[in-house]
Amino acid sequence: MLEAKNISKSFGKNLVLKNISLTVEEGERLVIIGPSGCGKSTLLRCLNYIEKPNKGKVLFEGRDLSDSRVDINKIRMKMGMVFQQFNLFPHLTVLENMILAPTKLKIMRDEEAKKKAISLLESIDLKDKKDFYPSQLSGGQKQRVAIVRAMLMDPKMMLFDEPTSALDPEMIGEVTSLMQKLGDDGMTMVVVSHEMNFVKNFATRVIFMENGTIIEEGSADQIFNHPKNDRLKEFLSKVA
Amino acid sequence: MGIWESFYNTVIYDNRYMYILEGLLNTIIIAFFAVILGIVIGVLVAIVRNYHDNSGKLKLLNMLGKIYVNVIRGTPVVLQLMIIYYVIFKSVDISIVLVGVLAFGINSGAYVAEIIRAGIESIDKGQMEAGYSLGLSYSKTMRYIILPQAIKNILPALGNEFITLLKETSVGAYIGIIELTKASDIIASRTYDYFFPLIIVALIYLIMTLGLSKLVGLMERKLGKEC
Ligand SMILES: Nc1ncnc2c1ncn2[C@@H]1O[C@H](COP(=O)(O)OP(=O)(O)OP(=O)(O)O)[C@@H](O)[C@H]1O
Ligand SMILES: [Mg+2]
Numbered sequence: 001m002l003e004a005k006n007i008s009k010s011f012g013k014n015l016v017l018k019n020i021s022l023t024v025e026e027g028e029r030l031v032i033i034g035p036s037g038c039g040k041s042t043l044l045r046c047l048n049y050i051e052k053p054n055k056g057k058v059l060f061e062g063r064d065l066s067d068s069r070v071d072i073n074k075i076r077m078k079m080g081m082v083f084q085q086f087n088l089f090p091h092l093t094v095l096e097n098m099i100l101a102p103t104k105l106k107i108m109r110d111e112e113a114k115k116k117a118i119s120l121l122e123s124i125d126l127k128d129k130k131d132f133y134p135s136q137l138s139g140g141q142k143q144r145v146a147i148v149r150a151m152l153m154d155p156k157m158m159l160f161d162e163p164t165s166a167l168d169p170e171m172i173g174e175v176t177s178l179m180q181k182l183g184d185d186g187m188t189m190v191v192v193s194h195e196m197n198f199v200k201n202f203a204t205r206v207i208f209m210e211n212g213t214i215i216e217e218g219s220a221d222q223i224f225n226h227p228k229n230d231r232l233k234e235f236l237s238k239v240a
Numbered sequence: 241m242g243i244w245e246s247f248y249n250t251v252i253y254d255n256r257y258m259y260i261l262e263g264l265l266n267t268i269i270i271a272f273f274a275v276i277l278g279i280v281i282g283v284l285v286a287i288v289r290n291y292h293d294n295s296g297k298l299k300l301l302n303m304l305g306k307i308y309v310n311v312i313r314g315t316p317v318v319l320q321l322m323i324i325y326y327v328i329f330k331s332v333d334i335s336i337v338l339v340g341v342l343a344f345g346i347n348s349g350a351y352v353a354e355i356i357r358a359g360i361e362s363i364d365k366g367q368m369e370a371g372y373s374l375g376l377s378y379s380k381t382m383r384y385i386i387l388p389q390a391i392k393n394i395l396p397a398l399g400n401e402f403i404t405l406l407k408e409t410s411v412g413a414y415i416g417i418i419e420l421t422k423a424s425d426i427i428a429s430r431t432y433d434y435f436f437p438l439i440i441v442a443l444i445y446l447i448m449t450l451g452l453s454k455l456v457g458l459m460e461r462k463l464g465k466e467c
Contacts, residue, residue, distance in 0.1 A: 050369050077375030087370035091388050101374035104384060153374060 001026045001157060001188055002047060002079075007056030009042055016042045017053065018212040024157070024190055029183045031199045031220075032192045034209035035235060040192040043209070044161050047190065048079045061156075077105065080150030080158040084165050086142040088134035088149070094121070095130040098149045113152070120148040124178060140171030144178055157188040164195050176202070196239055200224055208232045250436040256427050260437075263423025264444060270340040270419065271406045277345025278405070282352025285309065287382075289353070290360050294368070294378060305353070312350035318411045320347055325415040340412045340419075344405060351401050359394035360386055392463060399456030403449045420444060 002024040009017040016039045024030050032040045045051035047058060049065045049072055058065045060075050089097050098120070099113035108116070121127045124144050134142055143163055150158060160179065164172040176198040183189060183202060193199050199206065199220065206223040208216040208231075216229045227233045251257045285305040292302035312320065321343040329339060363386050371381030410421035418426070424437035431437075 048373060050372055073372075073375045073377050075375075076373055079373075081370075081373035083366055083370065083373075085364075085366050087364075087366040089367065089370070089385055089389075100384060101371075101376055104380055105375055150374070159373075 001061060002190075003057075003059040004043075004047060005057045005059070007043075007046055007053040007058065009039075009046060009051065009053045016212050017046065019056070020212070020214060021056075022207065022214065024188060026156075026188055027186050027204075028188055029202055029204045030190045030207065031203035031205070032190070032207045032209060033194070033196075033199065033223075033235070034215075038209045039212045040209055041161050044159050044190060044192050047159060048076050048081060050081070073105075077101075077107070077153050078156045080153060080155035082143070082146050082150055082158065082160045082163050084162040086134070086139075086146045086166070088142055088146055090134050093131050093133055094126070094137070094145050097134070097145065098152050101149075102152055107153070117148075117152055120152060121145075124148060138171060139167045140174045143167065143171075143175045147175070147178055147182070151182075157190070158182070160189065160191040160193070162192050162194065164193065164198075172198075194239065196224070196236075208235065210235075246433055247436050250427055250431050250433050251440070256430075259418070259423040259426050260420070260440065260444075263418055263420040263441070266337055266340075266412075266417060267406070267409050267419040269337060270344055270409045270412060270417070271402075273341040274344035274348055274405060274409070275402050277341065278348025278352045278401075281346065281349025282356055285349065285353035286356035286360070289357055290382075291378060309350045309353055312347055313354070317344070317347050317408055318414050321411060321415055336415060336417050339415065340409065340417050344409060344412075347408075348401065348405050352398065355397045355401060356390075356394055359390035359397070362393050363389050392460070395460055395463065396456060399452065403452050406448060406452065407445060 004020060004022050006019050006021055007017055008015065008019055020043060022030075032043065034040050042051055046053045049058065052066075060079065063070050063075065065072060065075060088094075089100065092100065095114065095117055098117040099108075099110070102108040102113045103110055118127060118130060121130055126141060126145065129137060129141065129145075134145070137145065143166075147158075147163075163179065164175050167175065172195060176195065179189070179191070179198075180202055191199075191202075201220075203220045206218060206220050207214050208223060208227075208229070210231055216223065216227065216232050223232070224236065227236060251260075285308065288298055288301045289305050292298045321340070324343045324346075325336070325339045360382075367385055367389065368381055371385045376384070409419055412419045413422035413425065416422075420441050424441040427437040428434045
């Protein structure tokens with residue numbers, strides 16, 4: 001479904017991604033782990049071209065994102081993204097946050113978008129918050145709204161950049177269980193996370209990154225219970 | 241000389257108040273149209289520069305915009321006015337008030353551009369990214385997500401810029417525009433009596449700037465409520 005081929009990215013002289021390749025198949029839940037600053041966010045952001053790689057290619061359903069004939073906005077509609085800082089639109093209510101993109105992009109009519117948004121909110125028990133502004137929600141509620149906002153676009157795949165890192169510990173569960181539910185429903189996901197207990201049960205595949213390269217890759221069981229690389233072992237002992 | 245006599249002599253006699261009315265009219269015309277021109281130029285330059293910062297495109301236009309802003313902000317407005325009148329329109333038959341509109345509009349545009357840019361940049365980068373990630377284009381993200389938030393920072397600064405502009409039109413006298421300040425000067429130099437001409441004109445400026453401040457405050461409150 002998604003393929004990154006030899007992508008490199010640097011900020012000035014700082015080479016952050018070094019020739020990374022990876023593929024994501026439909027229905028996979030790929031989790032990227034690694035120490036802070038190793039390039040996890042940058043890699044994730046290259047996948048939907050919010051950050052443009054300096055070298056290499058990203059293909060989504062066979063289409064090359066760097067191709068000028070490919071409409072990157074159309075691709076992004078099919079690749080939802082969830083951010084560490086939620087990035088809800090503070091000037092809009094929960095409902096308005098959700099329906100903005102589908103209606104302005106003329107994918108749905110106002111009424112249809114509202115109906116679908118409300119039923120999504122109902123599924124996460126936030127229907128009564130539909131007319132609240134983001135500032136009136138807790139962190140966990142904000143992140144769940146951000147997730148259903150992305151879901152309303154009916155994406156084929158979703159990217160998550162440390163979705164629980166900005167949350168108080170007692171709110172992490174509500175977000176991870178929503179992600180688990182999404183995964184059980186077959187959503188293809190690429191997730192950057194430090195929440196190892198969640199990753200162990202959630203991931204169908206794990207990538208360990210360090211210093212801009214992929215050092216080890218395998219199933220959750222392989223990575224967590226039978227790590228090969230010493231750097232990975234050290235990392236796991238630190239985060240455990 | 242009594243105060244009434246002084247007032248009569250400088251304001252009423254020989255219809256001298258007409259100078260003040262003419263000056264006021266010219267000041268208002270120049271300030272009003274210069275504000276409009278300034279907004280048009282400022283918005284365009286701000287968009288070009290912000291679009292360039294986001295996408296890396298429009299390199300040449302961005303550079304021109306940068307030069308324009310730096311030149312305008314780095315030189316006195318009187319000088320810009322004189323250059324436009326005595327150099328650029330040297331041999332062109334053009335209304336002096338129109339020259340004023342152009343000069344102050346071009347001047348204001350640079351400040352407006354920077355105000356808008358700063359307003360846009362004050363919005364968290366994550367907002368732009370969230371817009372993009374939902375498939376919205378640059379212009380849709382700007383229109384529906386960034387600008388509605390940035391306007392709250394932009395508006396007060398714009399209000400201040402227009403108040404400054406209104407007062408700055410007083411240097412129009414340098415190229416012979418009869419605006420408000422010049423009008424008081426004309427009367428004063430005829431009558432050798434400075435008191436009323438200067439005080440009256442000062443009061444008129446004050447009323448206009450206070451009125452503008454009120455207006456901006458009102459708009460701010462209205463926008464504040466919408467969120
Ligand atoms: N926009 C940017 N401009 C300059 N440098 C950047 C930019 N974004 C990231 N970097 C640098 O790239 C490197 C990798 O950053 P990245 O955010 O991808 O790391 P990360 O693995 O996500 O870290 P964390 O776990 O702390 O989120 C860091 O050294 C960072 O300083
Ligand atoms: Mg990160």
